[in-house]
Amino acid sequence: MRKVSKKEDSYPSLRQIKFFRKLLLNWFSKNGRKFPWRGSRISNYNRIIAEILLQRTKAEIVKQHYNEFLEVYPDWKSIANASNRELGKVLRPLGLWRKRSITLKKLAVIIDKSGGKFPKDVKALEFLPGIGQYISNSIMLFYFKNRSPLLDVNVARLLSRYFGISCKEDLRFDLQMQCLAREIVNCDETITVNLAMIDYASLICKNKSAICSTCLLRKNCSFYDK
DNA sequence: GTCCTGGAAC
DNA sequence: GTTCCCGGAC
Incomplete structure (x- = not known):
């Protein structure tokens, strides 16, 4: 394995993207979580x-x-009516519970007042408490059926390694990586491709101990040491 | 010690 | 832009 070189950055062709997508979809149908x-x-x-x-x-x-969590809080109203202390109790085993209980309650109050509706554009979504770039894209994907990418650190690592493109520390400012992710999921199976990338990054293309020996993509992967 | 389907305060 | 939040798995 070798490190991804910044000098070799070159944007992948549509053909490369289609190939990548096809292999991932095939893998996901058998191995998806x-x-x-x-x-x-x-x-x-x-x-x-x-x-x-x-x-x-x-x-x-x-x-x-x-x-x-869903049993205790089955809808937005139940969260809106809960105290931060009660929320924190349920959130504690997950970590980040102080912040999450505060922001989740703020969000629940707003969404409950709107009758469970979310704003339909990305900028308005990101203005909501606890909703940043990732979750706003997720809402656009699942809620409004847009072809939006779910670009987390793991998916970025997968793309960076395979296509040999370096990615920035903070993905929020990495327009190139966002653009690439958006192109990859721009197809009829947007949701499945997104989930496939998340699972592949989690199960195969791991941060440490990547399982290159059984990786379907290694033939064309810039990270794989042939 | 590092990492995880981030977001917000600083 | 950088740092912190957080617990549990590794």
Whole structure:
């Protein structure tokens, strides 16, 4: 394995992107992870709660406490009526519970007043408490059915390694990486491609101990030492 | 010690 | 732009 060189940055062609997408979709159909917040029948409330719980938190950990959270807080109103202390109690095992209980309650009050509706453009979404670039894209993807990318640190690592493109420390300012992610998910299976990248980065293209030996993508991967 | 489907205060 | 939040897994 070698480090990604900044000098070799070159934007991938559409053909390369299609190939990458196809292999990932094929892999995902057999190896994708199952989580209670995935699937087309999940309510928007349940889905957005999952996104908030997943901030900087391992999906496997969220899975252990997700249903309990939904039992205690089944809708926006129940969160809006809860005290920060009560919320923190349920959020504690997930970490980041002080901030999350404060911002989640602020958000719940706003969304409850709006009748459960979210604003339909990215900038307005990012203005909401606890909603930044990632979750606003997630809402645009799942709630409004846009072709939006879910670009987290793991997906960025996968793209950076495979396409040999360096990425910035803070993805919020990395327009090149955002643009690439957006192009990759710009197809008829936007949601599945997004989930496939997240799972592949988590299970195969790990930060440390990447499993290059069994990686389907290694033939064309700039990170793989042939 | 580092890392995780980020966001906001500083 | 940088730092902190947070617990649990590794």
